[in-house]
Amino acid sequence: MSNVFPVPPPTPTFDGYMAPRMSEFSPAFNEFLNEQLIIDREQMADRVLGLLRLSDFVVQGFGLTQLDHGLQTAAYAEAAGMDVDIVVAALCHDMGKVISTPNHGAIAAEMIKLYVHRDAYWAVLVHQDFEGIHYLGEMGIDPMLRRRYSDDPAYELAEQFADEWDERAFDPNGSPPPLEHFEPMVREVFGRKPRLLDHWEESRAANAAAAGADAPTAVPA
């Protein structure tokens, strides 16, 4: 069990003065931090693989573990010829159950969001609502919650995700490829440089545009 979730090696300590407040960090310390964040980024794939291995301990009464379920889901996505973002999203879509089942879709979606394309992220985000057709009615909830997303460009993908892959991936006797089969895809996706948070990107673009508008115009000679 101790090797399921990799513990990153200790990071080096800054050789110098570290101010007690972020606002007082020195340029040299900030440079050191940036180097550490690159190391941290390189450990992202291992952390995701660790979380997936942990999901092999989540059963919840199903006849298979959540890792097996994720492997079966990913195998269907791969067989359907989906791109690597969607296959990895399928593999990871339920890993949030390691933390909290009621909102596991949002947890997993947020974890993959900055590394995969928007549609792959979105399919994971809404997959509980799309899966609801199979069980939400028994809970007194509209089983067709998916209707609220009918205008989304990835609606058909989310339907395919739920109805052709996720819903069919509970076979206790299934024999999907092992996690090692998908590991290169996990490393490819989570080895990418993550995008900025959406509102950070919007803020940066707005500031850049404003700076451009206010920039002094060169006077022709």
Ligand SMILES: [Fe+2]
């Ligand atoms: Fe699932």
